[in-house]
């Protein structure tokens with residue numbers, strides 16, 4: 001019986017689990033996901049071969065842990081699904097953990113590594129706790145199956161010192177690990193390999209600007225196959241706005257958020273504890289704070305229902321295009337392509353069009369029909385450039401963090 005790998009990706013608004021055969025490269029057996037955790041009702045999707053199933057979930061799933069438990073229950077007890085998902089066949093469970101601190105590579109979970117990762121929970125408040133709860137649950141439910149954690153932050157260890165260093169007291173910065181880490185790295189690693197292959201270039205000679213735009217959004221400059229800058233920082237709050245995250249703001253805004261603004265003194269933050277500020281910027285901001293919805297498909301529409309929806313869309317376009325310009329300079333204008341990925345990057349033709357139009361001066365142009373059609377289910381990379389061959393290519397990549405983890409797991413264990 002072929003052994004299998006279960007890969008778990010707990011994002012801020014979704015949980016995706018995929019089963020693969022343990023072979024190099026792994027083959028997909030089945031996948032299941034819960035999306036829209038922050039915009040109920042959540043949606044359950046399941047796919048095996050040509051069998052596809054989609055339904056709204058009636059029960060309340062307000063955290064990624066709840067969503068994971070629901071997925072396990074469906075996969076292991078539903079007669080239709082259980083044939084592919086027997087616990088006895090599982091050889092490894094791969095988990096996406098957003099913040100890996102100073103870890104340079106994936107680690108096998110044991111008491112020591114779990115303890116070390118627990119200390120990082122505060123640095124990715126929307127992610128690490130939930131991901132580690134899922135790791136703990138797997139340890140308890142399937143004690144014989146090793147769990148391996150893959151980190152979003154590892155891909156960015158090539159970011160040069162001047163880019164990753166914050167201009168603050170360096171003793172304090174070093175003692176507390178205060179630097180840019182960057183995230184979505186499992187996704188960037190998948191995108192780099194598949195896009196380089198698509199372009200017929202060695203990874204080491206590939207220069208890209210990649211946008212991973214989902215409920216959490218970031219952008220990465222890749223030079224000669226290495227991350228040289230990315231918009232998220234010490235935590236996934238920095239950079240672009242997200243569904244409930246503010247993205248980068250003037251750091252002093254925190255001290256002026258209450259009605260005591262303009263009367264700053266050491267006591268003026270008493271009603272605004274620092275963890276409250278963190279909570280507001282991570283969970284009560286972003287496009288939900290502007291429009292009332294975390295669902296970007298309600299915002300990226302030809303006729304926005306309110307001025308606030310239009311404003312939210314324009315803010316996202318403004319912030320992303322600002323980074324594209326900055327990264328174009330950082331890559332000395334030597335750019336093979338600009339890549340759209342993530343739930344929004346892959347699905348919103350309107351956002352892609354608005355961004356490419358805004359970046360015309362960099363030689364970017366889009367083929368409207370190809371853009372509107374988007375990628376087919378089996379099309380991992382799609383070229384939507386107006387005139388491929390001229391200027392940097394405009395591409396969509398259907399990223400797959402679950403595959404990336406299984407791929408590295410199978411490669412290192414086979």
Ligand SMILES: Nc1ncnc2c1ncn2[C@@H]1O[C@H](COP(=O)(O)OP(=O)(O)O)[C@@H](O)[C@H]1O
Pocket residue numbers: 011012013014035213214215216243294295296297298300342343344347348
């Ligand atoms: N057709 C669409 N147009 C715009 N946004 C979309 C569309 N479909 C899904 N989305 C958005 O994609 C986001 C989820 O992205 P995804 O990368 O899957 O999630 P996560 O960040 O949890 O990993 C949600 O904000 C959802 O509203």
Ligand SMILES: CC(=O)OP(=O)(O)O
Pocket residue numbers: 010011012013098152183184214215216217236
């Ligand atoms: C790092 C991050 O924000 O991840 P996600 O987009 O999956 O929430």
Ligand SMILES: [Mg+2]
Pocket residue numbers: 011012214
């Ligand atoms: Mg995600």
